[in-house]
Amino acid sequence: MKYAHLIGKMTLEEKASLMSGKDFWTTQNIDRLGIPGIFLADGPHGIRKQAAAADHLGLNASLPATCYPAAATIANSWNVELAEKLGECLGQEAAAQQVNVLLGPGINMKRNPLCGRNFEYFSEDPYLAGKLAAGYIRGIQANGISACVKHFAVNNQEERRMSIDTIVDERTLREIYLTAFEIAIKEGETKAVMSSYNQLNGSYTNENIHLMQEILRGEWGYKGVVVTDWGGSNDRVAGMLAGNELEMPGTAGETNEEIIRAIRSGMLSESVLDECTDRLLDLIYSTGSAVGQTKAFSVIEHHEIARSAAEESIVLLKNEEDILPLRKETRLAVIGDFAEKPRFQGAGSSIVNPTLTDNVLGCLEQSGIAGIGYEPGFERYGKGDAWKRRKAVSLAAKAEVVLLFLGLDEVTEAEGLDRQSMRLPENQTDLLNAVHEVNSNIVVILSCGSAIEMPWIHKVKGLVHGYLAGQAGGEAIVRILTGEVNPSGKLAETYPLSYADTPSYHSFPGKEVSVEYREGIYIGYRYYDTTDKEVLFPFGYGLSYTTFAYSNLQVSKSHVAFELTNSGGVPGLEIVQLYVGCRSDKIFRAKKELKAFTKIYLYAGETRTVSLAFDDKTFRYFNVKTNRWEIEEAEYSIYLGASSADIQLEGLLFVEGTRTPLPYDKEKLPAYYSGLVNHIPLDEFEHLLGTKAPVPDWDRMQPLGYNDTxxxxxxxxxxxxxxxxxxxxxxxxxxxxxxxxxxxxxxxxxxxxxxxxxxxxxxxxxxxxxxxxxxxxxxxxxxxxxxxxxxxxxxxxxxxxxxxxx
Known part of the structure; x- marks a missing residue:
């Protein structure tokens, strides 16, 4: 142990006292031994250190900090270097505010579009999410403080999140829901991990020996601290046995007494407590020097970095008749409440008190565009307002082009609640329909943190998705609209035509005891591509004001190389995506999976040779019979594309395998082998699980207990x-x-x-x-x-x- 000399001086009571918080955000200090407490703060996209009494719900104002684009937005940049730069800014601001541990990034998979916290997560793809998260972590920790990757693991719904039991098969768990954490923890070398609220296959995640000991600490070699989500501790002693050092917030010593009694009774070895204490002391002292000196940061510089990040992350989804970029002389009507009062961040524990804010109206005026007026057009929170709609329609009739700002409000996308539908509020779609009757030159600018249905898309010529673009998002959007910046963002999630098309449609959310992940490995584009399901916008999709050409593919055992040319008339950034698909049908697989990506800047007419290397995750799958990662010996299709559906180059590669027993009986898993998993029967799901699924409903005859709601x-x-x-x-x-x-x-x-x-x-x-x-x-x-x-x-x-x- 690193701090054995100090631990040897501590009493049992002192060691136990370190295992839970002193208050809501601070850990316990021991003055006798000079052990300080440390401060933990929310902040996936900005620091939320509260100035008044602490709470976890965003009720009290926090100290001003830069509000960067949310994770769902930055994921569209597909830029690991950008993620690392934002992490550096976050770490700098955290250190300046005396924050030791920044609680982020969040990297749970977007299993279902309705999860209320999707705005705080990166993607439906674990490889993309893991790489971006590792960048954030490296940047944050470059300032000496600690990141805290969360929520470990399979926390993919907000309803009943503190008690729901997630039922998932081992292969799906490893390949889909843990791979992003594996990448983030190994490559980012995070000093802290936050366990999730939910149960995993029958036990709470922070007590789950398989998850916390066998995988996290055993297979991945993680040496850092595990902290509970706030209020997420169930059985404190079971959590200690699983290697959960820190319970937050504090319980006024009650759970410390539980630890002491367990040690004195022999239920818990004191050596387990010593190991946990040693890891926590390492976190305390390794971050202490970073917050020991107040370091000022430039508010203006960080605001500009937030704007630049938003510019790389905004996605151009439609540009019919080249309606964008806007011409200076265009007579423009600006309609929509979000143009005046921007929606630039999520709601809940991640709310940031921004240092500055931009809005589109002010930025458009500064750009010199000939606007003829603005109307809010609708009531922000969904209430009908015919008078506002009439005024907006009257303005639209006088314009050449209408900029229509639509989106989801702050109470629709929020921590703790899942969305009820994928639709925009009815008053907004009513406004769009009315505007279209008088003017067909409509450009919609969306502000929301997750996928929505767009049955109205045929009525608009332009569509720009700003997601939640942070405090500088207003200027970033205007620079995209005017062509000052060439859009380069691409979607990090699939947009289905309707919610009913999603693979988890019949099993989200879990309403009572459990939620069953019956779709298995087929989430997002893995499902849509495998089943040839038509979608609105595919994973990895995004337009540019220029064009790119791919040519001369070369495939070797270690990498692929090809030539990329900017074949258009303006400089631009292209996101190149490498997908791999196994051509064997012995093991059910998605048609293709993302295995590498890069973002390349090219001047008009420029050509560059691009190389993408294979890594240890390129060809692997998790074999439930051998209980380890294996490689199937087979031919693999190598795809290079501009999106999962826009494959530009394709090659073949034969890969030698590990030649292990096949994990499945194909005849008993017909739906999984076909990919048609939208409605899996229980018996087939249980065969995949290898056990009976628990009864998903409450036993209404039993008395209520601690974990009932x-x-x-x-x-x-x-x-x-x-x-x-x-x-x-x-x-x-x-x-x-x-x-x-x-x-x-x-x-x-x-x-x-x-x-x-x-x-x-x-x-x-x-x-x-x-x-x-x-x-x-x-x-x-x-x-x-x-x-x-x-x-x-x-x-x-x-x-x-x-x-x-x-």
Whole structure:
């Protein structure tokens, strides 16, 4: 151990005290030994260090920090160097604000378009997500602080995220949901990992020995710290055994006592605590020097970097009749609430208090475009407003081109809740239809963090997707529209024609006990390409104001090389994508998978030879019989393209394999071998799992326990609990009707779907587990006995507190 000399001086109680937070964001300090506490802060796309009382829900304002484009936006840049540069800026700002650990990046897969937190994640592809995350981590940690990659693992829905059991087969787990973490942890060398709230195949992730010990620490050799998501600790001792050092936030010493009792009873070896303490001390001291000196950063310089990042990430999706770039003399009508009040970031724990903000209206005026006026056109949060629509239509009728700013609002995409549909609000599509009746020259600019349906796309000539472009996104969008910047972003996720086309349509989200990943490895483009399913926009798609030509492909055992030419009239950036597909049918595979990519800048007419190397992930698959990565001996198709559907060059390569037993009985997995996984029968899914799937519904006859949610009070034996449930439902309805959707969402996230143990884990010790026992007695029908228990335990807690103070 690195800090054995210091650990040897510590009492059992002191070591245990380090294992949970001192408060909401700070770890425990030990003054006697000169061990400081460290500060952890949210910040996947900007620092959120709160200036007032701490909370995890974004209620209190944070210190000003640069709001960079969200991860869903940066993923469209496909630029690892850019990710690393943003990481450096984030790390610099974190150090300046005395933050030791920055809680990001988030790299969960976009299994389903409706996941409410998709704006905070990179992609549906693990290779792209992992490479970008590794860049972020290297940049953040170059400043001496720690990144904290999250949420480990298979946290792909927000509804019931603190208790849902994710049921997934081992191969899918390894190839799809862990590969991004593997790349980020090995190549980024992150100092911290955050475990997710959910269960994985029956056990909470931070207690899951297979995930935390066998894979993370065993196979990947991870030596850093694992921290729980806030309130995500279930059984503290089980978490310690799995190698979970830090529980956040603090519980006023209650879980520390659980650790001490477990060691004294022999349930837990003190050597396990010593190892956890050693890893945590390394995090404390390795980040301490970085925050020891306040380092100022240039607000203007970081704002410009945020703008440059947005420019590389904005995606041009349609440009019929070359309506873009705009001409200076164009008579332009600007319509849409988002042009005046930009939506540039997500909602929840990632909300950043920006240092500066741009809006499109101001930036357009500065660009010299001949605008004839602006109208908001619609009410931001979905309420119909015929008067606003009429005024917008009247303005559109006078213009040559209409810039129509549409998108999703801040309460539709938010942490803790999943979206209810893939559609834009009806009042926005009504406006688009009305504008189209008087003017067909429409350019839509979208502001949202995830995929949407676009049944209206035939009515627009131009489509620019800004995603959530950060505080400088307004100027970035204007520079794209005017041609000052040539768009180069490409989609990091597929846009299906309709939500019903998605492979997880029938199994998202899990509503009660569990969620079944029946589609297996076929998420995103892996499904659409394999089944030849038509999509709106394929993975990797994006237009430019120039064109590129691919030629002269050469394939060797170690790499591919080809020539790329800018065949258009202006300089531009092209994202080159390498896909590989196995031509054997012995093991079910996606038709092709992304295995390398690069971004190349070329002047008009310039040609460059591009080389992309194969790596250890190019040909591998996970064999569930040998329980390790293998290579199937076969011929492989090598595809080079501008998107997953736009393959420009194709070659063949024979690859020698590891010649191991085949993992599957083909006759028992017909849907998986065909790729038609949209509606997998239970027996076939269970054959893939190798075990019975748990019953996905609540047992309504059982008494409610620690890991049941407040939503389940509708089935409680106690009348008071059932009344509380009905009151919650009524209050939610009332808040929505009153236009307080943000507050309604907050209630759903922090109350309705909260497990009972969250009352103890998230209240900083105000409610302890003994008091929670009393609450559960009331819920389960012993009301007065429960009240007495709560009162008694509250008095005992107060006495213990007074004793400690004396």
């Amino acid at each position: 407040l939503a389940q009070c509708q089935y409680a034996r106690g009348a008071a609990a059932r009344f509380t449930y009905r009151l919650m439902v009524f209050m939610h309805w009332l808040l929505v009707k009153a236009g307080k959707r943000s507050t309604a969402n907050l209630m759903m996230m922090s109350v309705y779907h909260m497990p009972f143990r969250g009352l103890a884990r998230m209240t900083g010790g105000r409610i302890n587990m003994a008091m929670l026992d009393g609450v559960l007695m009331m819920v389960n029908g012993d009301f007065f006995k429960g009240v007495r228990c709560v009162v008694r335990e509250q008095r005992r807690k107060q006495k213990r507190q007074k004793s400690r103070e004396q």
